[in-house]
Amino acid sequence: MRAVLFDLDRTLVDLQSHTDYGAALRDVESLIGKWEDPPTPATDWDTPTRRCMDILVALSGDPRWQQVSDLIAIHESSAVPRSYRMPRLSDALSESDHLPRAVVTLLADGPARAVLQRHRVNVPVLVPRRTDLRPKPAPDQIVEACRLLGVPPSGSVMIGDSTWDAEAAAGAGCGFLGVPATSTGGSRFPRGVATAPDLVQALRTADRM
Numbered sequence: 001m002r003a004v005l006f007d008l009d010r011t012l013v014d015l016q017s018h019t020d021y022g023a024a025l026r027d028v029e030s031l032i033g034k035w036e037d038p039p040t041p042a043t044d045w046d047t048p049t050r051r052c053m054d055i056l057v058a059l060s061g062d063p064r065w066q067q068v069s070d071l072i073a074i075h076e077s078s079a080v081p082r083s084y085r086m087p088r089l090s091d092a093l094s095e096s097d098h099l100p101r102a103v104v105t106l107l108a109d110g111p112a113r114a115v116l117q118r119h120r121v122n123v124p125v126l127v128p129r130r131t132d133l134r135p136k137p138a139p140d141q142i143v144e145a146c147r148l149l150g151v152p153p154s155g156s157v158m159i160g161d162s163t164w165d166a167e168a169a170a171g172a173g174c175g176f177l178g179v180p181a182t183s184t185g186g187s188r189f190p191r192g193v194a195t196a197p198d199l200v201q202a203l204r205t206a207d208r209m
Contacts, residue, residue: 002149005159005174006123009113010181011199012089013119015107018079020158026070028055030065031071035076041137041163044181044188048182051168053106053135053164060134069129071109080114086181093121093198103146104158104168106135114201120196125149129143137164139171146174157206159199166193177202 011015025048029035037054045053059065098190102125105112109128116123125148127133132159133140139153146153157175158165166189178195179202180188187197194209196202 002155003100003149003157005102005104005145005156005158005169007158007162007165008103009107010117010161011086011159011165011179012121013085013115013117014085014181015079015111016045016049018082019049020075020078020207021033021046021072022051024048024052024075025195027074028068029051031067032059033077041167042188043162043164044161044164053088055137055139056129060138066131069108069131073110076107077114080111080118080202082117083118085119085179085200087181088198088200089119089121091124092203095176095200095203096120100149100151102149103124104136104141104145105129106164137167137171139168139174142168142172146172157209159202159206163189163193167188171176175206177209 006012023103035055039057040054101123103123104127106129112128118203127141129132129135133144146156153172153174158169160180161179178189178193196205
């Protein structure tokens with residue numbers, strides 16, 4: 001493993017559990033109306049969270065994408081003070097300190113930076129959702145993170161809590177390890193996807209990949 005890529009929400013910290021994606025969805029639908037969800041991987045996210053992320057996927061390349069992202073980001077930012085660290089975060093950051101590393105997240109730039117700062121997560125490269133990259137489960141964000149780190153995806157491992165992370169990693173040709181989100185009772189991954197019980201064990205397993 002030459003580099004490690006971390007998902008952020010429910011992998012390093014839990015912001016999602018405190019974000020009112022129901023209100024975000026109402027704001028988005030008041031702007032663009034009802035929206036047919038695109039085919040995306042099954043997740044354990046609640047329906048409003050899933051629909052907000054699905055709309056961002058469906059609108060990729062659409063001029064309304066930034067407006068929708070900004071509406072959702074208002075609610076994500078409001079949740080930052082209530083967010084909390086996932087288990088063994090400090091240990092994982094210490095253990096990976098010698099590696100090139102990045103955070104690749106579906107959160108918008110503002111709330112992503114705010115929550116990283118709040119929890120003193122010092123990772124040099126952040127690739128949030130942004131208008132010029134298709135969001136996960138497309139591979140674009142992972143490819144961009146590897147470009148910024150100067151490493152090939154094939155020499156990197158993504159650590160995340162969802163099937164969207166796993167599919168994005170596979171599309172980029174990057175290794176993947178799932179860490180079930182204990183804050184929601186544990187994520188479910190398809191058979192054959194490698195998992196670890198916490199961030200430290202994920203890093204140690206990734207080091208052998």
